[in-house]
Amino acid sequence: MDNQENLYLAKVAGLHLISNLTHACRFTNAVRVNGLPCKDVKDVKVDDFFLAANLDKPRDTTMSKVKSNVTLINVMKLAGLNTLGISMARIDYAPQGQNPPHTHPRATEILTVLEGSLYVGFITSNPDNKFFSKMLNKGDVFVFPQGLIHFQFNPSYDKPAVAIAALSSQNPGAITISNAVFGSKPPIADDVLAKAFQVDKKVVDWLQAQFWEDNHN
């Protein structure tokens, strides 16, 4: 099984549970927990708990249309996180860049701003759909409760912004709303979406014809 498959495995698999596990899973190759590769215990080494992640280095934000870049250190990148229930990310935002509305099905997110400012928000569930938003400056901390749609936006026209976030799962998952709804493979029937979003089918067709990519490194 190659890495790509492995990545897929971890995403599809229900990893909510193992977030609650303590200590590192370092099994033999013959055994996998949640589809993730495990090593023979004799080969466990400190580097299983370490990643030269370069989280201090700016990322390229020009390659995604939303002008941001999420560098997530989850269990696929740092094997020792398996069963440990946490992950960490650096997020770079170009001026006017955003991390667009998305949910983490398996994690709450806590975030602090390292550079610049961020306008952030989340929306509560039905029937209220209340929108809570805040302007964050350097050193501020904000919380996005698990499963709620949320976003971050860099309001500056000339300065980048950087945040460090942590998520309460080794594999929090991310569903970018626009990509899942309009960029699914294959596309959702346009008449279903047209009625759901109260727009003409042509609008849906146009949206579905766009190039949808997520902003993860």
Add this chain to the structure above:
Amino acid sequence: MDNQENLYLAKVAGLHLISNLTHACRFTNAVRVNGLPCKDVKDVKVDDFFLAANLDKPRDTTMSKVKSNVTLINVMKLAGLNTLGISMARIDYAPQGQNPPHTHPRATEILTVLEGSLYVGFITSNPDNKFFSKMLNKGDVFVFPQGLIHFQFNPSYDKPAVAIAALSSQNPGAITISNAVFGSKPPIADDVLAKAFQVDKKVVDWLQAQFWEDNHN
């Protein structure tokens, strides 16, 4: 605290956890679990575990734009469910009606079709956003994994459809995607949404001006 507040409490509160509890919470009025009212143990009666829910009766599907009606029996309607980790719903669909794309942040859903047919689907998380869909006939069973965006649509032009669904939480929550994104109170800044959905701000403005309601009874 009136019922309306109570409803809100239960929605806001993290009820994921108590879904895992066994047995009924029937405490004194002085004690609440997760903000839900509890009764004095001397007053616990069989009706705390019972609801004359009329789940056999068709619901009005003409009052929501998406022409469907979800009758959810959760802990707010059936107090004895508190801490029991399950709920049940009847869903009515008019011809061409749909239960539009939404997520349940705290539950998986299993559904069977009682009347008519349903075209159903869900989309996996980033980066694949695979769309899995199926046409369901009477008596068929389908599963929507927790946290994933999913929908049901009645493809018939003349016959209603009815489903019974069960959810793995006493208060599964529901986030109707279109309502949360375009109908939040207050609205999300239109330039943020315009970039996220790759549309002109005017499209966002038009969408935010629509009347968004969810299709729950």
Add this chain to the structure above:
Amino acid sequence: MDNQENLYLAKVAGLHLISNLTHACRFTNAVRVNGLPCKDVKDVKVDDFFLAANLDKPRDTTMSKVKSNVTLINVMKLAGLNTLGISMARIDYAPQGQNPPHTHPRATEILTVLEGSLYVGFITSNPDNKFFSKMLNKGDVFVFPQGLIHFQFNPSYDKPAVAIAALSSQNPGAITISNAVFGSKPPIADDVLAKAFQVDKKVVDWLQAQFWEDNHN
């Protein structure tokens, strides 16, 4: 390992935990979660989440002495339920038929009546052993808390009854009290049971000589 063994595996295994997992387990054949077979991720298809269960069709209730028939859609029948924490059942009751006193060691049950009427009840644990009972009509909803002994009985002398139930586990398990106590293989020593039930050993011997079967399809 054949299917029969597999079925056994899933029953013996502690599946309480994985009821809490989110998303579907769709691993390679080399990996199993809780002993259940998992498929290569490349072969995951929508039908893993679908079952043509015919839950709309009446079941034969003449083959069990208690004149009922439980059609349970659990993870052994619908593989995509693995790790998803929920299952669904149709229960058919002949006139005067019953689903006899039993427990689900790993699930709460919520039930609605589709056809006819049901007299239902559960008993609380020591020392009170309170019996809560209720007559249910079509469309009513009732809850049986996890682990408590409960039953349903169709009081009609001429009409069948039908219920749809959901359980808060992908493999809730069922222990029919009479079968486990008097129909175990091998039998429990009769002098132990005689004293436990305050009856003569001959009564126990007679009971153990009966043919005990459970009422599952």
Add this chain to the structure above:
Amino acid sequence: MDNQENLYLAKVAGLHLISNLTHACRFTNAVRVNGLPCKDVKDVKVDDFFLAANLDKPRDTTMSKVKSNVTLINVMKLAGLNTLGISMARIDYAPQGQNPPHTHPRATEILTVLEGSLYVGFITSNPDNKFFSKMLNKGDVFVFPQGLIHFQFNPSYDKPAVAIAALSSQNPGAITISNAVFGSKPPIADDVLAKAFQVDKKVVDWLQAQFWEDNHN
């Protein structure tokens, strides 16, 4: 709320969850967790974690028909156990005494024999209902998996037996099968039980007329 109510509260309440909590709950009187009284933090003292339980002393086994006596140290007796997920019991068995078939809805039990010998067993769930039994001598250890019907019996005609057991819940609960089925208050309809147990209604009536008590101290 008096102690008796309190006892009832804790029994009815779903305490499965809090078995997973760490550390002691020692809140103010205004706050209760799961209905159990909590003290002001200033009053927390070492005795909250201590009980002079006299587990070394033989108990009277002549007062219950089954000639055994269970002394359970759960959260109702040792308040500091609240949220700590474990309890302990001493069980005394007169010659030919038994701890009759019962389940613990919220706990697995591990047991060691301090004095004498015990014949023990448990029955697996449907459809197999396999009976696993073993003769235990002093110092032996045995495990009864959560939710399964099990019993212990002292086969000696002249010597008592004593066991120390531990259970994986601060309030494991106990359902003595015979008591719950034939001694519930009010009684279950005799025609339901007659059919469930394949006996004449008169046998059920006779059984329901017996005096049912559980063997807990």
Add this chain to the structure above:
Amino acid sequence: MDNQENLYLAKVAGLHLISNLTHACRFTNAVRVNGLPCKDVKDVKVDDFFLAANLDKPRDTTMSKVKSNVTLINVMKLAGLNTLGISMARIDYAPQGQNPPHTHPRATEILTVLEGSLYVGFITSNPDNKFFSKMLNKGDVFVFPQGLIHFQFNPSYDKPAVAIAALSSQNPGAITISNAVFGSKPPIADDVLAKAFQVDKKVVDWLQAQFWEDNHN
């Protein structure tokens, strides 16, 4: 109940469980979850999820003997974290400063270095007590599994170091080994510690006479 008490409450209370909750607890003042104050739902505001924590600002490291300073943003400082299962910390280390050997009873820690370098390590449990250590540079990421003794040390003689850490609990707890063992109130009997640490009682007495404080802001 004043703030100080409240802080104590949260520390004593078993908060492991609520780490698994989703969404924010924003109840009425009459209700508390795990002893933490909750607000009336009408008063919930975005600032409940926000803290102007100044995590970008250097902290004073001269006031603790170990020359480090932990600024932990947990649920006592950021009320909206209640039930959300995550917290974040900035740690400042003077040259040759350390965050001395300690455990988090309720959380795994993931850490990235913002400034300078850190020599870090953890020790596995009995019987191996393996010591895994690593030198971390800016941008590196390291994981400390839940419950294991670990430390960070700034090896530089002239430059400070800064780290951002996240922990998988809203109230992870910290037990500084030296403080708990030699600085408890009242002190542990010196003959017990002398034998445990294989030293003379006088050494223990001398150690217990030191001034022990932890390095939290």
Add this chain to the structure above:
Amino acid sequence: MDNQENLYLAKVAGLHLISNLTHACRFTNAVRVNGLPCKDVKDVKVDDFFLAANLDKPRDTTMSKVKSNVTLINVMKLAGLNTLGISMARIDYAPQGQNPPHTHPRATEILTVLEGSLYVGFITSNPDNKFFSKMLNKGDVFVFPQGLIHFQFNPSYDKPAVAIAALSSQNPGAITISNAVFGSKPPIADDVLAKAFQVDKKVVDWLQAQFWEDNHN
């Protein structure tokens, strides 16, 4: 993989989670849960749930410097405990013997004294580090909350003591503080420990030169 490795596996692995599982894991050899060997279901037998542990027999307490001996019956010794969330131990203390300060990262402990007397205690976490202690006599029960540093000491100069303890995990883990801090392999840098414990490096060097072993059978 031999037994020794297996033991290591189980210790390293995060077994907190599976403590919550119900029922026994008895899978085919091709499948392991948490690295523990599982048997083909056809070979499951009552002895999987049984151990002739001789917990009634005194253990040798002369072989450890702390003059105590812990005989732990965990999942490595009693395979049927896998997924069952509990374990049991007999602890022998010579006169003046102690079970030195240690933590169980994955379990609360409940203990009763079978023979002699024990002086026991635990210390709360930062910043209070309160020491709660108690003298226990035969038959007394005491609770050590999960993750806190605790010990037992036999104050008698001439009589041994014996305790039976139960722990809320099938593999609770143990970290003997002195061994982990001063006896790790390889040793922790002495200047780090010197500063952490406010002692001269020579004291640390001397301590690290001692022979550290844990007191488990």
